Amino acid sequence: MGRSLAFLRRQDAAGHALPPPKDGVGKGGGDPSPEEGSLRTPVLSLWLRRGAKPRLSFKGLIGPKGDTGETGVTGVEGPRGFPGTPGRKGEPGEAAYSYRSAFSVGLEARVTVPNVPIRFTKIFYNQQNHYDGSTGKFHCNIPGVYFFSYHITVYMKDVKVSLFKKDKAVLFTYDQYQEKNVDQASGSVLLHLEVGDQVWLQVFADGEQNNGLYADNVNDSTFMGFLLYHDTN
Numbered sequence: 001m002g003r004s005l006a007f008l009r010r011q012d013a014a015g016h017a018l019p020p021p022k023d024g025v026g027k028g029g030g031d032p033s034p035e036e037g038s039l040r041t042p043v044l045s046l047w048l049r050r051g052a053k054p055r056l057s058f059k060g061l062i063g064p065k066g067d068t069g070e071t072g073v074t075g076v077e078g079p080r081g082f083p084g085t086p087g088r089k090g091e092p093g094e095a096a097y098s099y100r101s102a103f104s105v106g107l108e109a110r111v112t113v114p115n116v117p118i119r120f121t122k123i124f125y126n127q128q129n130h131y132d133g134s135t136g137k138f139h140c141n142i143p144g145v146y147f148f149s150y151h152i153t154v155y156m157k158d159v160k161v162s163l164f165k166k167d168k169a170v171l172f173t174y175d176q177y178q179e180k181n182v183d184q185a186s187g188s189v190l191l192h193l194e195v196g197d198q199v200w201l202q203v204f205a206d207g208e209q210n211n212g213l214y215a216d217n218v219n220d221s222t223f224m225g226f227l228l229y230h231d232t233n
Helices: 002-008 034-049
Strands: 102-106 122-125 137-139 144-165 168-175 183-193 198-203 211-214 222-230
Touching (some): 168 183
């Protein structure tokens, strides 16, 4: 703009170029080249003859924001980035509670009394104390599904053993004794128990008949049970 105003000041009313000022403003101070002056002189002369005065223009106010344009086409997927920094190790969680209930017991002497719970007093495992050796009964403390099994030695007489749950026989095992032999009999079952239920074995006999259940220091009769899985509701 300074260059244009300096050029206007060096024109007369007829549009003829005036000599440069003596202070040397025209030298290197924005003086137009001969070609530039020869092209602009007629236009500026006409402009001045009409009484126009040179003036500066200012930038107008910013207009309102236009509407958002349509979404462009999705570009090509970029290259895979580098893996991020590993996060901080989390705090240890609480350990899951483990439900445990199991026992394994054996007979120490020959059973002589039928129709009552057999007292297995040789304890192989009874860490939770859910089996009561004084009564011969297993007491359910955790509701769920249990596995029970027994393996008995038969000697001198036939034997019939029943597994009871809440005063009701649910399983029977019968073995007919063979003279001069020591026999074995066994049984197993899955039962669902509620808290407070009791399970035990007893000889099912009429007097001394079917009472050949036997045990000594080399022949065992055993009874066991354990929780398979507990109820979740």
